[in-house]
Amino acid sequence: MKPIEKYNPAVLFLYFLLLASIAMFATNPVMVGIAFAAMNLTAVSYTRDGLGRAYLFFFVIFILTSLANPIFSHNGVTVLLVVNDNPITLEAVLYGVMTGIMILSVLLLFRVFGTLMTSDRLLYIFGRAFPKLGLLLSMTLRFVPLFGRQRRKIENTQRTLGLYKNENAIDNIKGKLSVLSAMTTWGLENGIVTADSMSARGYGIKRTRTSFSMFRFERSDAVMLTLIIISCGFIFLGIAMDRLKTDFYPRMQLPPFSLYAIMCYVIYAGLAFLPLAAKIRDRIIQRKVFGQE
Amino acid sequence: MEIIRVEDLNFKYADGKQALKNINFSLEEGEMLCLCGPTGSGKSTLLRLLKRELSPRGEKSGNIFISGRRQDDLSDREAATDVGFVFQRPDMQIVTDKVWHELAFGLENLGVGQDEIRRRVCEIAGYFGMESWFERSTDSLSGGQKQLLNLASVMVMQPKLLILDEPVSQLDPIAASDFIATIGKLCREFGISIIAAEQRLEELIPASDKLLAISDGEIAAFGETRECVGTLISNEIFSSSMPASAKIYMNLTGSYKEESTERGKERTGAASDGSATAGFAELPLSVGEGRRFLSEYIKKHECAPEVVKAVDFAKAPEAPEDAKTSEHMKRSELAKTPEDALEFREVYLKYERNGRDILRALSFKVGKGEIFCILGGNGAGKSTAVCAAAGLFKPYSGKIKVFGKDIRDYRGQELYRSCVAMLPQDVQTVFVSDDYNGRHPYDLSGGEQQLAALEIVLKTEPKLLLLDEPTKGLDAGLAQSLRKRLKELAAGGVTIVIVSHDVEFAASTADRCAFLFNGEVVSVSDAGEFFTGNYFYTTAYNRITRGILKKF
Numbered sequence: 001m002k003p004i005e006k007y008n009p010a011v012l013f014l015y016f017l018l019l020a021s022i023a024m025f026a027t028n029p030v031m032v033g034i035a036f037a038a039m040n041l042t043a044v045s046y047t048r049d050g051l052g053r054a055y056l057f058f059f060v061i062f063i064l065t066s067l068a069n070p071i072f073s074h075n076g077v078t079v080l081l082v083v084n085d086n087p088i089t090l091e092a093v094l095y096g097v098m099t100g101i102m103i104l105s106v107l108l109l110f111r112v113f114g115t116l117m118t119s120d121r122l123l124y125i126f127g128r129a130f131p132k133l134g135l136l137l138s139m140t141l142r143f144v145p146l147f148g149r150q151r152r153k154i155e156n157t158q159r160t161l162g163l164y165k166n167e168n169a170i171d172n173i174k175g176k177l178s179v180l181s182a183m184t185t186w187g188l189e190n191g192i193v194t195a196d197s198m199s200a201r202g203y204g205i206k207r208t209r210t211s212f213s214m215f216r217f218e219r220s221d222a223v224m225l226t227l228i229i230i231s232c233g234f235i236f237l238g239i240a241m242d243r244l245k246t247d248f249y250p251r252m253q254l255p256p257f258s259l260y261a262i263m264c265y266v267i268y269a270g271l272a273f274l275p276l277a278a279k280i281r282d283r284i285i286q287r288k289v290f291g292q293e
Numbered sequence: 294m295e296i297i298r299v300e301d302l303n304f305k306y307a308d309g310k311q312a313l314k315n316i317n318f319s320l321e322e323g324e325m326l327c328l329c330g331p332t333g334s335g336k337s338t339l340l341r342l343l344k345r346e347l348s349p350r351g352e353k354s355g356n357i358f359i360s361g362r363r364q365d366d367l368s369d370r371e372a373a374t375d376v377g378f379v380f381q382r383p384d385m386q387i388v389t390d391k392v393w394h395e396l397a398f399g400l401e402n403l404g405v406g407q408d409e410i411r412r413r414v415c416e417i418a419g420y421f422g423m424e425s426w427f428e429r430s431t432d433s434l435s436g437g438q439k440q441l442l443n444l445a446s447v448m449v450m451q452p453k454l455l456i457l458d459e460p461v462s463q464l465d466p467i468a469a470s471d472f473i474a475t476i477g478k479l480c481r482e483f484g485i486s487i488i489a490a491e492q493r494l495e496e497l498i499p500a501s502d503k504l505l506a507i508s509d510g511e512i513a514a515f516g517e518t519r520e521c522v523g524t525l526i527s528n529e530i531f532s533s534s535m536p537a538s539a540k541i542y543m544n545l546t547g548s549y550k551e552e553s554t555e556r557g558k559e560r561t562g563a564a565s566d567g568s569a570t571a572g573f574a575e576l577p578l579s580v581g582e583g584r585r586f587l588s589e590y591i592k593k594h595e596c597a598p599e600v601v602k603a604v605d606f607a608k609a610p611e612a613p614e615d616a617k618t619s620e621h622m623k624r625s626e627l628a629k630t631p632e633d634a635l636e637f638r639e640v641y642l643k644y645e646r647n648g649r650d651i652l653r654a655l656s657f658k659v660g661k662g663e664i665f666c667i668l669g670g671n672g673a674g675k676s677t678a679v680c681a682a683a684g685l686f687k688p689y690s691g692k693i694k695v696f697g698k699d700i701r702d703y704r705g706q707e708l709y710r711s712c713v714a715m716l717p718q719d720v721q722t723v724f725v726s727d728d729y730n731g732r733h734p735y736d737l738s739g740g741e742q743q744l745a746a747l748e749i750v751l752k753t754e755p756k757l758l759l760l761d762e763p764t765k766g767l768d769a770g771l772a773q774s775l776r777k778r779l780k781e782l783a784a785g786g787v788t789i790v791i792v793s794h795d796v797e798f799a800a801s802t803a804d805r806c807a808f809l810f811n812g813e814v815v816s817v818s819d820a821g822e823f824f825t826g827n828y829f830y831t832t833a834y835n836r837i838t839r840g841i842l843k844k845f
Contacts (some may be wrong), residue, residue, distance in 0.1 A: 020444070041652070048638040061817060085647060091349050120390075120391055120394075131815075138388075138389040138390050138391075139388060140430065142387065142388065142390040145430075146432060147821075150430075152715065153719055153722045154725075156680070156685050157715070157717045158716070158722075159681050159685070160684075161709070161714070161749075161753060162724070164708050178725045182724065185735065186721055187723070189735040190382070190384075190385040193380055193385035193386055194385055194386065194387075195381065196386075197380060197388060197443075198387035198388055198398075200344060200346050200373070200378040201373065201402060201447065201450065202369070202370065202373030202374065202399055202402040202403055202450070203398075204402070205369040205370060205373055205402065205403070206403060210404055210405055210406065210407065212397040212401050212409075212414075213407075214393050214428075228344065258606075265759045276653055
């Protein structure tokens with residue numbers, strides 16, 4: 001096993017896609033719990049920057065979803081209290097909490113996905129499927145920062161030339177508008193150079209461009225891909241055959257503990273903790289090779 | 294084998310402007326051709342006509358043969374791969390976001406397979422030494438790296454002919470000479486033919502085999518480099534852009550022809566280039582050749598170095614740095630008056646909280662009415678220093694005083710109202726109006742844009758003018774008019790601070806110079822003293838005469 005980001009982007013993409021769909025379809029408290037634990041730990045180890053603020057937002061979502069269910073759903077036999085002739089039931093509250101935790105896990109999963117699937121990885125995936133879109137995306141990623149920098153440069157220069165003169169709102173808007181117009185001219189004029197540079201290198205002479213990428217599909221990618229597909233297939237089969245189903249209404253049942261279900265839990269835990277395990281394994285190996293820091 | 298042959302090429306733009314008249318030349322495989330000519334002489338038009346995809350619209354007559362075949366008969370694929378083209382502005386010709394993707398772009402267009410692309414891209418990156426920044430985004434590269442990337446992403450298509458349109462005019466001198474060395478290497482090691490147009494010829498001329506000079510769309514000279522420099526050195530339009538060695542030779546020997554033929558007779562045995570070039574073999578082009586010539590000349594004529602120096606200066610068209618005019622002296626006197634136009638007192642500045650210091654304890658003073666030039670390498674903090682003086686960056690420690698008043702005490706727009714003005718490095722940021730004297734500013738050539746931007750900046754009637762790299766892309770003639778304009782302004786009492794890589798310009802323009810290294814001023818002195826004292830960071834003239842005409 002290599003560090004998770006070293007796998008081929010297609011493998012990574014499929015991994016996140018399947019994991020997210022299991023997390024959303026499996027209404028099973030054990031599996032929701034596994035996902036929640038795994039995603040929290042993974043998010044902490046992979047996306048530490050700005051995580052605190054993200055958690056604040058996630059917490060609000062969690063509260064909203066957990067509250068929404070008992071307010072709108074009045075199924076269940078254990079009535080806790082009655083508000084406006086509407087019973088609030090224990091089952092609805094529990095179901096709401098589980099849904100909240102599930103959504104939280106999926107949001108954390110997307111956060112990790114966003115960090116790991118960098119622009120060049122996404123480009124690799126979409127470039128293969130839609131070569132034109134791939135190039136467009138790459139050019140956009142090139143020109144957005146370029147334009148941003150140019151805008152700041154123009155603003156600075158114009159400031160020294162006395163734009164934004166009286167520092168009132170109208171002058172400010174006028175200033176911004178003239179910077180915008182200068183940007184447009186600059187973009188159009190210099191876009192010609194880019195177009196020339198493209199056609200000088202044969203852009204458009206062949207209908208089918210190659211979409212080149214530095215990523216390779218190695219043996220380890222094939223192994224990982226097979227493992228992911230088999231284990232996800234096993235779990236999906238369980239979901240489809242109702243082997244993992246836990247009912248909340250009218251009365252909450254315990255999650256199933258058949259052999260099949262337990263195997264599913266173990267496999268799911270293995271899948272969900274995969275990025276974390278890869279990271280920990282990598283740490284240990286690094287320490288062995290390079291010694292303690 | 295002949296790689297390119299141009300026969301009776303005429304070109305008229307769609308608006309009726311005759312751009313090229315009767316152009317005839319040819320180039321052998323593995324030769325480097327230096328194309329020179331003043332701004333607007335038709336260099337770019339000629340270069341674009343040589344690359345089919347870039348041919349401008351207009352009326353064309355005559356023939357262009359690439360490897361013996363008519364340009365029009367080439368297939369699309371051949372036209373794209375056999376002739377490579379590198380443009381002037383490093384930033385705008387980069388298409389994609391990652392270095393490796395940019396290298397692959399041309400091959401992707403040809404539909405080459407994945408494995409073949411990988412092999413060729415990695416090979417070229419290895420050859421150009423790009424491993425360490427291979428995976429970086431193109432946005433984060435320096436100007437020199439960007440231009441090298443542009444060269445590499447053309448070379449990956451394995452062209453036979455490489456066309457470069459002022460490739461180094463936007464680069465600093467160190468990156469520029471690296472770039473010229475690289476193309477020279479490609480030419481020698483791989484037999485690639487190169488046609489390069491450039492304004493600064495000091496380094497390109499010694500590296501090239503042939504020279505083509507055009508003015509007003511017509512050929513002024515074409516042939517072996519030495520021979521051409523010999524004819525052009527006495528040509529009014531071209532003499533100022535010729536290498537310093539050739540100028541010194543010219544100044545000392547008077548008429549180039551007489552002396553050289555005379556010498557040629559003496560050394561017919563030594564001249565192995567064949568009889569046709571024997572007379573030109575003496576003309577020095579590079580700094581090394583210039584030094585050899587100078588010491589031989591002194592030995593042979595048995596005259597004192599001072600006499601040689603005097604002869605040289607008497608004939609120099611623009612007085613070199615130590616021949617100060619009286620007006621210059623007057624301004625230096627003026628500079629000694631107690632009031633300073635600009636003062637940096639132990640200024641520290643950085644961009645990010647945990648970033649490194651860009652300026653560290655930067656201190657200097659600029660007197661009123663002085664032309665002060667700050668020189669230094671890339672990333673020394675030169676641009677940051679002028680931007681700080683223009684109030685765009687705030688130091689976290691130290692003081693900047695403008696006309697004796699702390700820059701922080703200027704409220705609102707006070708600093709920019711008839712007080713401080715700055716000409717930024719990217720002059721296109723100055724143009725917000727679509728009209729400059731009846732023309733669109735983007736229709737002007739690079740050098741003309743520079744001067745137009747200066748005039749726009751001067752409209753604010755500044756007392757302190759800050760210039761960031763004002764000579765980028767200027768040819769010798771325009772540099773001359775910029776120099777004149779700045780001296781006029783200085784005579785009118787405007788204080789000028791120039792930040793530049795351009796040692797030749799600084800030497801002939803500035804009253805005092807400072808050398809900036811790693812965010813601090815290492816040395817400040819009068820321009821003449823400054824350049825004779827420096828060993829590396831000095832003009833070609835000083836590098837030639839050092840130790841021969843001058844002490845140290």
